[in-house]
Amino acid sequence: MELRHLKYFLAVAETRNFTQAAANCFVAQSALSQQIARLEKDVGAVLFSRTSRSVRLTAAGELLEPLARRVLADVDNAQAALDALAGLRRGRLRLGLVQTLAGSVDLVEVMADFHTRYPGVDFHVVNAPSSEMAAAVLAGGLDVAVVGLGSRQVPDGLDHRLLGSDPLVVVVPHDHDLADHDVIDLADLPESHQLIQFAEGTGLRRQVEAAFARAGVEPGRHFEVGQLYDMVQLAARGVGITVVPISSVFGAGSAAGPKGNGVGPGGARVLRLADKAAVHHVSVVYDSKRLAPAAVAFLDVVERHLKHPSV
Incomplete structure (x- = not known):
């Protein structure tokens, strides 16, 4: 019997779901099922x-559960003592980090917590389109990447954990024809609109284009901008309209700050989409x-913050 077998066993016991347990343990479901079978x-x-x-x-599972928790708790206590004595003294973490974040996990807090625990580990952070960073992890150029991709968009061969999801909203200037609406369909946009798009190859670009496809309309004339902040500001100035995650407009460090009242920077209106599938997903791969x-x-450390956001 191995400790990882007990860890996988408890993950399934807690979630009552092999797929979710595998995601929580950062292993493929097939591998987790095999290890559970070996434990049995x-x-x-x-x-x-099942x-x-x-x-x-x-x-038998009910009998094993409290015993497994006790064993793993003792191991955690021993490991914590050893970590305090030695720690991960040195190393390098090659991290890909998407510009668009979502969910309850603050990646800045995660990185700060990691640095506190392992000050000898150097960070090498890369910002690039999600598809490029996922490919870099697959090729071995990055160790881990936080990308704007949902589970169905993650390339084969990579494991992933969903960190959060964020509704997409439409940002229009204050004098736009739809500015007095709270909720719209993308099909409601005038055919002559100009769309301010995020860079090609990004997860957000894919999700926005998928939303237009579901609406049965073309995105229209567009041009690319590499910064979400600029996209929102340009929409506010009347250059065009843009579709972004709501946290890019409202929230700490966003274009408008933590207001969330439907009014963006410069009086721009932030309109919700009737399409409930128009969501920006963020995953660690x-x-x-x-x-x-x-x-x-x-x-x-990511998992600790997912379970306890205030850590």
């Missing part, structure tokens, strides 16, 4: 009752088959 062979009992609709602990120690430690 080691203990000589079936630990989970159906197409549910996963439940068997009597990695290759669990070749994670460096610094990357493992970083993912652990």
Whole structure:
């Protein structure tokens, strides 16, 4: 019996879902299922009752659960003491970081927490389109990347963990024909509109284009801008309209600050979309088959902040 087997067992026991448990443990679902099967062979009992609709602990599983928690707690305490004594003294973390963030995880806080825990590890941070950063992780050029991709957009061969989702909104100047609306369809936009788009290859660009496709309309004339802040400011000045995650307009460090009252910078109007699928996803992607120690430690800090945002 290995400690990782107990960790995977508890992840399934907590989530009652093999797919979610695998994501929480940063492993492929097939690998987690194999390790659970190996644990069941080691203990000589079936630990989970599985159906197409549910996963439940068997009597043997219920007996093992508190024992497994006790064992892992003792290991965590021992590891914490050793980390305090030695720590991850040196290393390098090659991190890809998307410009658009979403969800309850503050990546700045995560990076600061990681640095506090492992001050000897050097950061090498790359900002690039999500597709490029995901490809770099797959090729071994980056250890970990936070990208604007949902689960269906992550390339094959990479593991991922969804960090959050953010509704897309339309930013229009204060005198736009639709400025007095609260909710619109993209099909409501005038055919002559000019769309201020994010760079090609980014996750946000894909999600915006997918939203226009669902609406059955072409995005229209557009030009690219490399900074979300500039996109919102240009829309406010009447250069065009733009579609961005709502946190890019409202929230700490955003164009308008933490207001959220529908009025953006310069009096621009921020309109919600009726399309509930118009959402910007942010995920952390990695290759669990070749994670460096610094990357493992970083993912652990990310997981701590997901479970306890105030950490």
